[in-house]
Amino acid sequence: MTSQSDAADVLVLGGAGVDTIIQVPALPLPYADSYMIDTGIRTRAGQTGDFIALGLAALGLRTHHLDLLGDDPEGDLVRALHREHGIGLTALPQPAGTKRAVNLVGPDGRRLSLYDTSRARPGDRFPPETLRTLAGASRHVHVTITQPCAEALTVLTATGVPLSTDLHDWDGENPYHEPFAYAADVVFLSAAALTDPERTLRRIAERGRARTVVATAGAEGAYLLADGELTRVPAVPPPAPVVDSNGAGDAFAAAFLYGRLSGEPPESCARYGAVAGAYACTVPASRTESIGRAELLERAAEPRP
Known part of the structure; x- marks a missing residue:
């Protein structure tokens, strides 16, 4: 286990792994016996927890990441990524191996992700004392929805440290996401699978702890529910x-x-999010690059159309 447990602004829990990026001519990809990939097939460290940690660190926040990693080449890539960006990492042993996925990326920037679920075991857990120690040294904890983060929620909520989570493309019905949705103080999700985003956002706020819920909607912006007001x-x-x-x-x-x-205030936070999200869409999937603080503040201050 590697560890660097100095005080942090944000502890990121889970979501460490590697992606193999393949740029394809179309999505959905028509069946064929084979495709020639002129742009190359690249494997790099960076899944949802890694990207959150990179984004926070690039904005000048002291960031620490906790997850299970294998003693394998994929785990070595994740460890190297954190060293390169100065992000604290507590890596607990994962005999099943480091999480990995294949991302098919279309010409318009859309992606299809294939996740290898064999890299986890039903009994995987984060040690409660490790959670308490790292959360207690942090101002905030961001919990990814990767396994086994759900089992950590009870310990984390008992610390009193504010929590956030990202439900990704939740449809508002899948019960797996509900413990995360109702335990966090700030909830992010995509509106892609929601037929009525406002109804889902309000249900999260009514049933859980969240005072702030945000559903991103790509080129259509985002829905922000803050203290009961939707904008x-x-x-x-x-x-x-x-x-x-x-x-x-x-x-x-x-x-x-x-x-x-x-x-x-939440409206300004959402403006920051919109700026950073737009920037991320201009970065090829084969790279791990996040917007810096100076550029974020400069672009957020620009007049709105």
């Missing part, structure tokens, strides 16, 4: 051509949390 957050034009949507939701969440921990 629409306009999208921000990307600063360059859109090449990949991978990591846009993580970038939004990281920038929103930066604003929240800086004392900004």
Whole structure:
């Protein structure tokens, strides 16, 4: 186990792994015996927890990441990524191996992710004392929905440290997501699978602890429910051509949390999120790059169309 447990602004729980990126000519990909991939097939560290941690660190927040990692080449890539960006990492042994996925990326930046669920075991757990120690040294904890983070929620809520989570493309019905949705103080999700985003956002707030719930909607902006009031957050034009949507939701969440921990009101936090999410769409999936604080603040201050 590697560890660096100094005080942190944000503890990120779970979501460490590697992705293999394949740019395909179309999504859905028509059946064929084979495809020639001229752009190459690349494997790099970076799944949802890694991207959240990278985004927070790029904005100047002291960030620590806790997850299970295998003693394998994929785990080595994750460890190297954290060293390169100065992000504290507590890596607990995972005999089943480091989480991995394959991302098929279409010409318009959309992606299809294939997750390897064999890299987990039903009995996987984070040691409660480790959770208490790292959460107690943090101002905020962001919990990804990867296994086994759900089993950590009871310990985390007992610490009293504010929690956030990202439900990704939850349909509002899948029971797996509910413990995360109702335990967090700030909830992010995508509106992609929601027929009525406002109804889902209000149900999360009514049944859980969240005073702030945000549903991102791509080019249509986002829905922000804060203290019972629903507002629409306009999208921000990307600063360059859109090449990949991978990591846009993580970038939004990281920038929103930066604003929240800086004392900004929810509307300003959402503006930060929109700027960071638009920036992320201009970064190829084969790279791990996040917007910095100076550029975020400069672009967020620009007049709105």
